[in-house]
Amino acid sequence: MKTENNQQCFVLLWRMLERTRRLLGGQCKRFCIRNVLKAWFGFEANDDMIWEVCRLCEQEGWNELPPPSLYPRKHRELLRAIVAVRTGISFYKVNLKALDAAYSIAFPKSTSLNVNKKKRVS
Secondary structure, eight states, X not given: OOOOSSHHHHHHHHHHHHHHHHHHHHTTOOOSHHHHHHHHHGGGOOHHXXXXXXXXXXOXXXXXXXXXXXXXXXXXXXHHHHHHHHHTOOGGGSOHHHHHHHHHHHSTTSOOOOTTOOOOOO
């Protein structure tokens, strides 16, 4: 799988995340970062890669993840970390606007995701 820092790739990643959740559930496996990475990247998902992704997204590899369509914030950071590790760019250079827009495309009936939205001060 080719990972890129663009909206088209992010839409695929969001959709793959939901498919992987269903697949792991059907196999009675935990939906966690470690199992997602192993399902997506096979032998490339070694302990070093898993550790780096977990460190960047500040989550633990074995912790159960909630459904991405209902609780997208943890998954947003996970996808951001995966893209950073796979492409070799900085975690902070991942295109967040494209990542958030891709979420709206992948899950059109969900509330839009925009963590960096500026709040109005009255």
